[in-house]
Amino acid sequence: VTPIIWDDKNNVLTLLDQSALPFETTYVNLKTPEEVSSAIKSMKVRGAPAIGITAAYGMVLSIISSQNFEEALSSLSKAKTILDKARPTAVNLSWATSYMLSKAKDLVDNGEARNVGELISLMKEEAKKIFDAELEAELQMGIYGLEKINDGDTVLTQCNAGGLATGTGVGTALAPVKVANALGIKVSVIAPETRPWLQGSRLTVYELMTEGIPVTLIADTAVGLVMYKNMVNSIMVGADRILSDGHVYNKIGTFKEAVIGHELGIPFYALAPVTTFDMKSRVEDVVIEERDPDEVRTVRGVPIAPEGVKVYNPVFDVTPPKYVTAIITEKGIIYPPYDKNVRKVIER
Amino acid sequence: VTPIIWDDKNNVLTLLDQSALPFETTYVNLKTPEEVSSAIKSMKVRGAPAIGITAAYGMVLSIISSQNFEEALSSLSKAKTILDKARPTAVNLSWATSYMLSKAKDLVDNGEARNVGELISLMKEEAKKIFDAELEAELQMGIYGLEKINDGDTVLTQCNAGGLATGTGVGTALAPVKVANALGIKVSVIAPETRPWLQGSRLTVYELMTEGIPVTLIADTAVGLVMYKNMVNSIMVGADRILSDGHVYNKIGTFKEAVIGHELGIPFYALAPVTTFDMKSRVEDVVIEERDPDEVRTVRGVPIAPEGVKVYNPVFDVTPPKYVTAIITEKGIIYPPYDKNVRKVIER
Numbered sequence: 001v002t003p004i005i006w007d008d009k010n011n012v013l014t015l016l017d018q019s020a021l022p023f024e025t026t027y028v029n030l031k032t033p034e035e036v037s038s039a040i041k042s043m044k045v046r047g048a049p050a051i052g053i054t055a056a057y058g059m060v061l062s063i064i065s066s067q068n069f070e071e072a073l074s075s076l077s078k079a080k081t082i083l084d085k086a087r088p089t090a091v092n093l094s095w096a097t098s099y100m101l102s103k104a105k106d107l108v109d110n111g112e113a114r115n116v117g118e119l120i121s122l123m124k125e126e127a128k129k130i131f132d133a134e135l136e137a138e139l140q141m142g143i144y145g146l147e148k149i150n151d152g153d154t155v156l157t158q159c160n161a162g163g164l165a166t167g168t169g170v171g172t173a174l175a176p177v178k179v180a181n182a183l184g185i186k187v188s189v190i191a192p193e194t195r196p197w198l199q200g201s202r203l204t205v206y207e208l209m210t211e212g213i214p215v216t217l218i219a220d221t222a223v224g225l226v227m228y229k230n231m232v233n234s235i236m237v238g239a240d241r242i243l244s245d246g247h248v249y250n251k252i253g254t255f256k257e258a259v260i261g262h263e264l265g266i267p268f269y270a271l272a273p274v275t276t277f278d279m280k281s282r283v284e285d286v287v288i289e290e291r292d293p294d295e296v297r298t299v300r301g302v303p304i305a306p307e308g309v310k311v312y313n314p315v316f317d318v319t320p321p322k323y324v325t326a327i328i329t330e331k332g333i334i335y336p337p338y339d340k341n342v343r344k345v346i347e348r
Numbered sequence: 349v350t351p352i353i354w355d356d357k358n359n360v361l362t363l364l365d366q367s368a369l370p371f372e373t374t375y376v377n378l379k380t381p382e383e384v385s386s387a388i389k390s391m392k393v394r395g396a397p398a399i400g401i402t403a404a405y406g407m408v409l410s411i412i413s414s415q416n417f418e419e420a421l422s423s424l425s426k427a428k429t430i431l432d433k434a435r436p437t438a439v440n441l442s443w444a445t446s447y448m449l450s451k452a453k454d455l456v457d458n459g460e461a462r463n464v465g466e467l468i469s470l471m472k473e474e475a476k477k478i479f480d481a482e483l484e485a486e487l488q489m490g491i492y493g494l495e496k497i498n499d500g501d502t503v504l505t506q507c508n509a510g511g512l513a514t515g516t517g518v519g520t521a522l523a524p525v526k527v528a529n530a531l532g533i534k535v536s537v538i539a540p541e542t543r544p545w546l547q548g549s550r551l552t553v554y555e556l557m558t559e560g561i562p563v564t565l566i567a568d569t570a571v572g573l574v575m576y577k578n579m580v581n582s583i584m585v586g587a588d589r590i591l592s593d594g595h596v597y598n599k600i601g602t603f604k605e606a607v608i609g610h611e612l613g614i615p616f617y618a619l620a621p622v623t624t625f626d627m628k629s630r631v632e633d634v635v636i637e638e639r640d641p642d643e644v645r646t647v648r649g650v651p652i653a654p655e656g657v658k659v660y661n662p663v664f665d666v667t668p669p670k671y672v673t674a675i676i677t678e679k680g681i682i683y684p685p686y687d688k689n690v691r692k693v694i695e696r
Contacts, residue, residue, distance in 0.1 A: 022654040190660075193644070193652065195543065195567040201645075201653035209654055216658045219543040219644050220568035221601030225636070225665040228603060253569030255576060260607050288573070296541070296567050297549075299647040304541065305549035306370040306557055310564045312538075317573040 001207050003045065004053055004131070004167045008124060011064045013057045017044045018164055022206035033062045033079035040086035040093070047165030049134045052092030054167065056127040058083050059100035063123065066116050069108050076101050100126060131168065137273045137330035138163075138170040145176025145236070145328045148269060149187055153233040156190045156226065156261075159251035160203035161238025161271070172271045173238040174204070176328075181213050188214035190232060192223050194253060196295040196313065220253055227260050235261045239272040239327075241286070244279045246321030246338025249286065252314055258323035267325035274329050274346040289315045349555050351393065352401055352479070352515045356472060359412045361405045365392045366512055370554035381410045381427035388434035388441070395513030397482045400440030402515065404475040406431050407448035411471065414464050417456050424449050448474060479516065485621045485678035486511075486518040493524025493584070493676045496617060497535055501581040504538045504574065507599035508551035509586025509619070520619045521586040522555070524676075529561050536562035538580060540571050542601060544643040544661065568601055575608050583609045587620040587675075589634070592627045594669030594686025597634065600662055606671035615673035622677050622694040637663045 005014040036058030062079035066072035080097040113119035161173035194200035208215035241249040293311035327334040353362040384406030410427035414420035428445040461467035509521030542548035556563035589597040609616040641659035675682040
């Protein structure tokens with residue numbers, strides 16, 4: 001899948017509309033920061049890295065018709081404000097807009113951009129660098145992860161940590177599967193639906209079917225049986241945050257896969273770029289976000305439970321290091337003991 | 349909840365329409381075996397014991413206006429054929445109709461029923477005995493299970509093994525909770541939604557809310573986190589089949605709760621009447637039923653995945669004896685080693 005397409009000739013950012021997936025494959029063409037902001041807000045693009053890349057191009061779009069440096073820098077400032085508001089808690093978003101703004105100032109200040117035309121060109125390159133850095137990190141994870149995949153393997157995943165979430169088409173958890181498939185190694189995926197948001201049934205299944213990679217959808221209740229029946233060779237998931245001692249925070253449901261894998265001797269791998277590591281927090285410090293109970297009381301707007309039932313709806317769970325066979329990053333594979341080895345690898 | 353009500357004066361069987369739950373609480377009044385058969389077929393009543401009780405009353409309804417023994421026995425034969433067709437694979441159904449038919453023949457043959465009026469009365473008693481035997485077994489399980497519940501406990505369950513499934517209002521897995529609640533012992537329940545059929549969100553939640561027992565609904569993905577966060581004191585589930593060595597077959601999703609409970613030191617109890625034991629089969633022999641892929645591709649008719657995605661949709665999973673802390677039956681609690689102790693208790 002190619003969720004983010006930049007048309008460098010016509011200066012148009014095209015996004016695969018993820019809010020309509022998997023029922024409709026539609027694209028939206030964006031020409032202004034306002035349009036980009038609105039696309040982010042309405043979840044047409046989602047996933048931290050994908051939002052970052054999109055925002056960077058949103059910044060580029062703000063200066064396409066600028067006549068001079070002053071106008072360009074003012075447009076960038078305005079665009080940053082507009083874009084940052086789209087998803088205030090998305091760290092990658094404000095990181096990308098800040099980076100692009102300060103880069104523009106540098107290019108002007110140090111004379112690298114000699115006129116506004118050059119500034120626009122160089123800013124396009126910067127946005128592309130963000131995309132390329134993400135893609136390269138994912139391909140690296142995929143290559144490291146290849147070591148853990150044998151021909152004919154089936155990988156159990158969770159949620160969507162694929163190329164839709166990252167914007168590159170590759171992904172984190174699915175990177176080894178993508179690389180293996182590209183190399184002609186046979187690999188298939190079991191995707192749990194991943195309630196309440198159904199990223200598994202909606203996005204992972206869509207992404208893999210589109211790319212011709214064999215995928216089987218299961219209800220979340222069936223994760224245990226597929227492992228018990230030896231239908232799974234390894235578990236590969238993404239991560240939202242990894243602590244220095246190896247605790248892995250990821251989409252709710254990950255922990256159960258890790259524990260069952262541990263019990264049955266199926267390796268469990270978390271795949272994430274080194275930016276995912278939180279070297280300061282301890283497990284006691286991290287608060288697990290809870291979301292709207294209606295996400296559990298309904299499915300796509302249809303009620304599935306009595307109105308007003310009490311609900312506990314945590315977004316993430318935490319998998320203790322005991323159950324994590326290895327953490328695969330773009331800088332290499334980290335094995336236990338994590339409290340020693342995490343630092344060694346991510347500080348490379 | 350009272351899912352099955354027999355009006356002995358007016359000869360009317362009233363069923364709580366479970367197919368409309370939890371969105372509508374409606375009852376249907378049935379006066380003929382044909383109406384009973386149609387109610388079973390359209391899932392207005394579900395759960396093996398509930399279907400058995402309903403079918404027994406369906407047999408009674410067939411002879412209410414019989415004028416003589418010949419007519420009554422012929423009506424019962426006809427009614428059995430009609431009722432058995434409603435759910436051909438439901439063992440309790442054909443067991444109940446066979447039992448009622450042969451009982452009627454006995455009552456006539458041995459002269460216990462001296463006229464058709466007496467036959468009708470005695471047959472009503474037989475149907476009530478089936479109901480009462482079920483209720484008594486469940487209350488016994490509830491009383492044995494009380495030993496495993498402390499004041500203030502939270503019980504994690506799976507699916508609906510409550511009084512809706514058994515027809516008595518008590519249930520198997522939920523029997524200790526019901527008995528505890530009746531005795532003023534504080535106990536609450538965490539109910540996973542239990543995809544794909546959502547018996548947890550639709551039925552267990554409805555049943556407990558109706559009875560004023562505190563219940564919290566979670567997505568199936570959250571079972572691990574609630575145990576990790578010490579929100580669960582014990583796991584109590586029903587069973588569809590238990591082997592003589594302690595392998596427990598139950599609704600898909602049970603196994604994952606058992607493994608995580610085992611790993612985290614939370615006891616796992618299967619509750620089932622002794623009729624659930626299959627003393628002949630070995631685990632290798634039991635085929636796990638798979639159902640229509642569309643159950644996973646949709647929720648209440650609404651699509652949640654790309655059309656045509658490959659699906660694996662097993663109905664049950666199997667929990668090996670290693671993860672089963674005890675099996676609670678109406679004849680007592682069975683502890684490991686099961687290959688020795690199952691026989692001792694169920695042959696009491």
